[in-house]
Amino acid sequence: MAAQQTERDWVFDTRELVRRPGTMREVSREVTTTEPMGTDVIAIPAGHPVQVGLRMESVVEGILATGSAQAAATGECVRCLDEVLEDVEVTFQELYAYPDRAAHHQQVGSRSGAEKDTSDEDEQRTLDGDLMDLEEVVRDAVVTALPFQPVCRDDCPGLCSECGARLADDPEHQHDVIDPRWSALAAMATPTDDDERT
Numbered sequence: 001m002a003a004q005q006t007e008r009d010w011v012f013d014t015r016e017l018v019r020r021p022g023t024m025r026e027v028s029r030e031v032t033t034t035e036p037m038g039t040d041v042i043a044i045p046a047g048h049p050v051q052v053g054l055r056m057e058s059v060v061e062g063i064l065a066t067g068s069a070q071a072a073a074t075g076e077c078v079r080c081l082d083e084v085l086e087d088v089e090v091t092f093q094e095l096y097a098y099p100d101r102a103a104h105h106q107q108v109g110s111r112s113g114a115e116k117d118t119s120d121e122d123e124q125r126t127l128d129g130d131l132m133d134l135e136e137v138v139r140d141a142v143v144t145a146l147p148f149q150p151v152c153r154d155d156c157p158g159l160c161s162e163c164g165a166r167l168a169d170d171p172e173h174q175h176d177v178i179d180p181r182w183s184a185l186a187a188m189a190t191p192t193d194d195d196e197r198t
């Protein structure tokens, strides 16, 4: 049945709390990702566990979700292309409004657009019946927390621009090559000499 399927996913049941302001429930769950969560360079891979701790509080407008999510992200060092493992732990707080409350909220917001309290609520989340879907909230928090340019270590020297060798393995590494700027000049100089001679 569906109950078995929802056991490990991002949807949490708020049934006991709906329309009962002041009540609260705490749950923790290991969610398995169905698709990568992160950016192109580093992400929690699909099929990996995310530890979610969640407190659901019933308030007048809906259910307030406060919690944390923790998982291991994998990526590639932008300098040497080695694998990067990064523990990511995020916290979040989000109000899931009752659909009728959310509609009211938006009307009020559009009538007095300059109101400060609503200016940062570009996206109002709503409950789907009794269900709260945390995936987008956690995804946004994870994307924000992950490094834009993951590196295997802060002082990773990267790869040799000539041959692609890992400079961390061979710090003395160098090549006896003419600087390409000089060889270009040399190539230009030769025909000019010939021209002058003829």
Ligand SMILES: [Zn+2]
Pocket: 077, 078, 079, 080, 081, 082, 151, 152, 153, 156, 157, 158
């Ligand atoms: Zn590296």
Ligand SMILES: [Zn+2]
Pocket: 160, 161, 162, 163, 164, 165, 173, 174, 175
């Ligand atoms: Zn090299």
